[in-house]
Amino acid sequence: MNRIWAAAVIFLLLAGLCVLGFHNTITCTGDLLLSLSEIESNLKEGESVLAGRRAEELLEKWDDYHHSLSLYLPHARLESIDQALAALPPLIEEGNLQEFQIEYNRAALQIERLKDTEYPFLENIL
Numbered sequence: 001m002n003r004i005w006a007a008a009v010i011f012l013l014l015a016g017l018c019v020l021g022f023h024n025t026i027t028c029t030g031d032l033l034l035s036l037s038e039i040e041s042n043l044k045e046g047e048s049v050l051a052g053r054r055a056e057e058l059l060e061k062w063d064d065y066h067h068s069l070s071l072y073l074p075h076a077r078l079e080s081i082d083q084a085l086a087a088l089p090p091l092i093e094e095g096n097l098q099e100f101q102i103e104y105n106r107a108a109l110q111i112e113r114l115k116d117t118e119y120p121f122l123e124n125i126l
Contacts, residue, residue: 029115055089
């Protein structure tokens, strides 16, 4: 009987950790996507200084998120987001809006896919 209780406790602990990881990923990706869209709208409005500052803040925010996400997500996926986000501030500084748009789309797509991989769909489980 003790084994059943131990198994139930372990199951509940693992389920709780999965829910916390899911919630953390959804929160982080939502915040990152919101910050990215704010940077893009700043650039469209011609406020490149503000966009540059927000891009730097986004990198700092990403560093915090990267630390917690790397506990349970594949590092290769996080590193590709790292590279895409790191390219944004220099591109804003240079005023290279075409390259910025390419890297912006790349980062947004990778963040969106990171979020999608956490949903408990059959394709993500198998």
